[in-house]
Structures are given as C-alpha cells and as structure tokens.
Amino acid sequence: xxxxxxxxxxxxxxxxxxxxxxxxxxxxxxxxxxxxxxxxxxxxxxxxxxxxxxxxxxxxxxxxxxxxxxxxxxxxxxxxxxxxxxxxxxxxxxxxxxxxxxxxxxxxxxxxxxxxxxxxxxxxxxxxxxxxxxxxxxxxxxxxxxxxxxxxxxxxxxxxxxxxxxxxxxxxxxxxxxxxxxxxxxxxxxxxxxxxxxx
Amino acid sequence: xxxxxxxxxxxxxxxxxxxxxxxxxxxxxxxxxxxxxxxxxxxxxxxxxxxxxxxxxxxxxxxxxxxxxxxxxxxxxxxxxxxxxxxxxxxxxxxxxxxxxxxxxxxxxxxxxxxxxxxxxxxxxxxxxxxxxxxxxxxxxxxxxxxxxxxxxxxxxxxxxxxxxxxxxxxxxxxxxxxxxxxxxxxxxxxxxxxxxxxxxxxxxxxxxxxxxxxxxxxxxxxxxxxxxxxxxxxxxxxxxxxxxxxxxxxxxxxxxxxxxxxxxxxxxxxxxxxxxxxxxxxxxxxxxxxxxxxxxxxxxxx
Numbered sequence: 001x002x003x004x005x006x007x008x009x010x011x012x013x014x015x016x017x018x019x020x021x022x023x024x025x026x027x028x029x030x031x032x033x034x035x036x037x038x039x040x041x042x043x044x045x046x047x048x049x050x051x052x053x054x055x056x057x058x059x060x061x062x063x064x065x066x067x068x069x070x071x072x073x074x075x076x077x078x079x080x081x082x083x084x085x086x087x088x089x090x091x092x093x094x095x096x097x098x099x100x101x102x103x104x105x106x107x108x109x110x111x112x113x114x115x116x117x118x119x120x121x122x123x124x125x126x127x128x129x130x131x132x133x134x135x136x137x138x139x140x141x142x143x144x145x146x147x148x149x150x151x152x153x154x155x156x157x158x159x160x161x162x163x164x165x166x167x168x169x170x171x172x173x174x175x176x177x178x179x180x181x182x183x184x185x186x187x188x189x190x191x192x193x194x195x196x197x198x199x
Numbered sequence: 200x201x202x203x204x205x206x207x208x209x210x211x212x213x214x215x216x217x218x219x220x221x222x223x224x225x226x227x228x229x230x231x232x233x234x235x236x237x238x239x240x241x242x243x244x245x246x247x248x249x250x251x252x253x254x255x256x257x258x259x260x261x262x263x264x265x266x267x268x269x270x271x272x273x274x275x276x277x278x279x280x281x282x283x284x285x286x287x288x289x290x291x292x293x294x295x296x297x298x299x300x301x302x303x304x305x306x307x308x309x310x311x312x313x314x315x316x317x318x319x320x321x322x323x324x325x326x327x328x329x330x331x332x333x334x335x336x337x338x339x340x341x342x343x344x345x346x347x348x349x350x351x352x353x354x355x356x357x358x359x360x361x362x363x364x365x366x367x368x369x370x371x372x373x374x375x376x377x378x379x380x381x382x383x384x385x386x387x388x389x390x391x392x393x394x395x396x397x398x399x400x401x402x403x404x405x406x407x408x409x410x411x412x413x414x415x416x417x418x419x420x421x422x423x424x425x426x427x428x429x430x431x432x433x434x435x436x437x438x439x440x441x442x443x444x445x446x447x448x449x450x451x452x453x454x455x456x457x458x459x460x461x462x463x464x465x466x467x468x469x470x471x472x473x474x475x476x477x478x479x480x481x482x483x484x485x486x487x488x489x490x491x492x493x494x495x496x497x498x499x500x501x502x
Contacts, residue, residue, distance in 0.1 A: 073291070077291055077295070080295075101480075105480050108476065109476075112472075129294075139340065140340060140343075140344060140469050141469055141470075148294060150291075160291060161294065165495065166494060166495045166497075166498035166499065167490075167491045167494045167495055167498075168294075168295070168494060170295070171295050171490070171494060172487055172490050172491055172494070173482075174295060175486055175487075175489075175490040176481065176482045176483050176486045176487055176490070177482070179483060179486050180482060180483060180486075189482070192482050193482075196482070199479075
C-alpha cells in the first residue's frame with residue numbers, strides 16, 4: 001500500500017508541474033492568424049492553381065481578406081485631409097478601387113512566400129489598438145510584416161495598416177496622395193488608380 | 200531498478216530512498232516544465248528584451264509609463280468605451296505622426312535628386328538587374344549567402360564603433376563576440392555560426408543612425424548617384440563610415456571597386472523584384488521611394 005501511496009504522491013507532484021496549455025496568445029493574434037492561415041491555404045490549394053481557376057481563387061481570397069481588412073478605413077487614412085472634401089459617392093468609388101489595389105499588393109507580397117511559414121514575433125495591445133509583428137523567414141531573407149489593427153464594437157480586430165520592413169503602406173500612400181493632390185485635381189488621381197488596376 | 204530491491208529491505212532506508220526519488224522526479228518534472236514553458240512562449244515572447252521595449256516606443260511614443268504595458272502586453276485594457284468605427288481619423292492619426300514629418304522633409308535639390316533618381320533607375324534596369332539575375336542563375340544559393348555573410352562580417356568595425364557611440368555597450372560586446380566566432384569557426388565570416396548556433400543577434404548600426412540617435416534630423420533629402428536615397432545627415436554618416444570599412448583600404452583602386460561591385464551584385468541577387476514591386480504599387484515612384492527611405496531610417500534609429 002505504501003508503495004502505491006508514494007507513487008500517487010509522485011504522480012501528483014509531476015501533475016502539479018505540468019504546464020497549463022499555452023493560453024498566452026492574445027485574441028488579436030489569434031484572429032489575425034485565422035485570416036493569414038486561410039489566405040495561405042487558398043494560395044497553396046492545388047485545385048485552385050491554373051489560369052482558368054484564377055477568378056475563383058481571387059474571389060475566395062477577397063472574401064477572406066475583406067473579413068479582416070478594413071479598406072474603407074485604409075482609404076480614409078491614405079487620403080487623410082483630402083478625404084473630407086470628397087462626396088459620399090466619390091468616397092465609395094475610391095474605397096472600391098483603392099481597396100482592390102491594396103488587396104493585390106498584399107496578395108502579391110504574400111504569394112511569393114506561400115511555401116514559407118509566418119512567425120508571430122510579438123504583439124502590443126493598447127486599448128482598442130494593437131500591432132502584431134510577424135516575420136516571413138525564407139531560406140535567404142527575412143521580411144518583417146506588421147499589422148496595425150483596431151477593435152470594433154463587437155470585439156473583432158480589423159487591420160487598418162500594414163507595415164512592411166518598417167514602411168507603413170498607408171503612410172506611404174498618404175505622402176504620395178498629398179503631394180499629387182497639391183498639384184493635380186482629384187480626378188487625375190482616380191484616373192491613375194484606374195490605370196493601375198487595368199494593368 | 201535498484202529501488203525495487205530496497206523496498207523489501209524496509210525500514211528507514213526505504214523511506215529515505217523514496218524521498219530522494221520523489222525529489223528527483225519532481226526536479227525532472229520541474230525542468231521539463233521550464234523548458235516546455237520556454238518553448239511555448241518563444242512564439243509570442245512575453246519575456247521582453249530591450250529591443251522590444253524600444254519597439255514599443257515606436258508604437259506608443261517615448262513615454263516611460265508605457266513600460267508598465269510590458270507585463271500585460273497581451274491583455275487589452277478595457278477603458279475607452281467608444282466604438283472605433285465611429286471615431287474619426289484622430290484616433291488613428293497618432294500612428295502617422297512620423298509620416299507627417301516625412302512629408303515635410305525638405306527637398307531643395309529636387310531637380311538634381313530627380314535626375315539622380317532617373318539615373319539610378321536606368322542603372323538598375325540596364326546593368327544591375329541583368330547582372331544580378333545572371334549571377335543568381337549560375338551561383339548556388341549557399342555560395343551567395345556565404346558571400347553575403349562574408350561582407351557582413353567585414354563591416355564589423357562600423358557596427359561596433361557605432362554601437363559604442365550610441366552607448367549600446369551590451370550590443371557592442373555582442374558584436375565583438377559574433378565577429379570573433381564567425382571569423383574563426385565561421386571561416387572568415389562565410390558561415391554565421393554565432394547567429395545560427397549561439398543565437399547572438401544584433402541590428403545593423405551606422406553613423407547616420409548614431410547621429411539620428413543624437414536627435415539630429417534628416418536635414419534634407421538627397422539622392423546619391425549609384426548609392427540611392429539618402430539625407431544630409433545620412434550622407435555625412437556615410438562619409439564618416441567610409442574610414443571604418445576595410446574594403447576602402449584595399450590598395451589598387453581597380454581591385455577595390457571590383458570587390459564593391461561584386462558585393463553589390465551579390466546582395467542585389469537576394470532582393471530582385473523588390474524595387475519593381477515598389478514601382479508597380481506607387482502612384483509617384485519618386486515620392487514613394489523618398490517616403491519609404493525616411494520611414495525605414497526612422498524605424499532603424501528608434502531601435
């Protein structure tokens with residue numbers, strides 16, 4: 001009997017020290033991970049490869065990305081002080097087109113590294129804003145991609161900016177749009193955007 | 200097991216042995232536990248290094264009280280009740296304060312800069328890109344990586360001196376360690392033994408960053424021929440670093456420039472397509488490049 005008691009005691013001691021399943025990952029990181037995993041899954045999906053499936057693939061990617069990226073917010077922040085001067089209709093058109101461009105940029109960035117793993121380096125949360133630091137590590141290079149996110153009313157985290165290698169995408173467009181709109185009318189910018197999407 | 204025999208001998212001896220056994224088992228469990236924790240947490244790094252602290256500063260600004268955030272970085276503080284959807288741009292604008300500054304970076308040499316930008320653009324597509332592409336196709340990746348590591352190791356004096364100048368004594372020490380290990384075990388820097396096996400890592404420092412850490416601003420924007428985007432401050436830094444680069448002491452100048460060209464082609468072979476992607480995404484590539492350069496430098500300086 002003594003032997004059993006001692007064995008049970010030993011087991012208890014071991015059990016005490018067994019780590020609790022890692023609960024430290026934050027909700028913001030979890031939510032982002034779901035989206036990135038889905039994007040990678042679609043890109044890796046063999047049945048969606050090839051030209052005739054391109055449209056189908058694009059549609060499913062769009063669906064996943066729109067769940068997590070707020071392109072309206074990104075458009076607003078990119079136009080910054082020029083946003084208010086636009087009519088509701090103009091805003092709608094701009095969000096539609098600029099969103100498409102951002103979507104393409106993001107997909108082409110991540111498409112190069114579909115065979116690689118995305119590492120979640122760390123995340124910082126303050127109030128309703130967070131920044132999730134990720135890194136794509138390939139055989140030859142390391143690309144840090146950070147996601148700036150905010151929390152909506154229902155607790156969902158949405159991306160409002162991408163920081164690739166220390167350069168904020170929204171910030172970069174903000175500089176460009178501001179400089180362009182100083183010299184050119186807004187219509188010219190929309191025209192350029194149209195040309196970019198057609199290419 | 201020897202314990203099994205001793206059970207039958209009974210008495211105090213047995214108790215002692217069992218106590219010892221329990222102690223050992225719990226010790227092993229404890230250590231396993233520790234390592235499991237270490238592995239489990241590596242992905243999200245709750246143990247924050249100095250680097251992370253300074254990263255935090257990029258995000259939140261340099262407020263000392265933010266350090267408190269470190270202990271609870273994964274727990275959102277439920278204060279602001281307002282919905283973000285209804286908040287206007289002010290809520291987000293603080294993230295782009297840096298960018299406001301970059302918009303204001305003076306460009307008095309615009310016409311010169313634009314000419315140099317066009318020249319560099321031409322040089323990239325006419326010479327560097329085809330050379331690097333050809334080089335990449337005939338050279339195994341392992342060799343290209345080795346060459347990159349070798350040149351990186353050679354720039355040790357630049358990183359070491361600038362770490363010291365920025366008062367980063369710990370990083371300077373790490374830099375020495377990396378240099379010694381990689382130069383000997385890594386065969387003159389060809390293999391990054393220190394980074395891969397000893398997990399030693401530092402960030403690249405240069406004199407431009409050192410000056411930036413002394414709160415010296417960018418000055419104005421300059422596009423250097425061949426070297427690309429720079430600022431007044433970084434050009435001064437670049438000139439200062441000249442003396443810390445061993446390659447610049449190679450005697451016949453033909454050899455010196457040959458080595459430099461090789462280094463450039465080798466490092467470009469890893470980044471083919473990046474410049475094209477930037478240009479493709481940009482509405483005005485000149486401004487896009489300028490802004491990207493300034494943002495990237497600001498980020499490096501704040502680290």
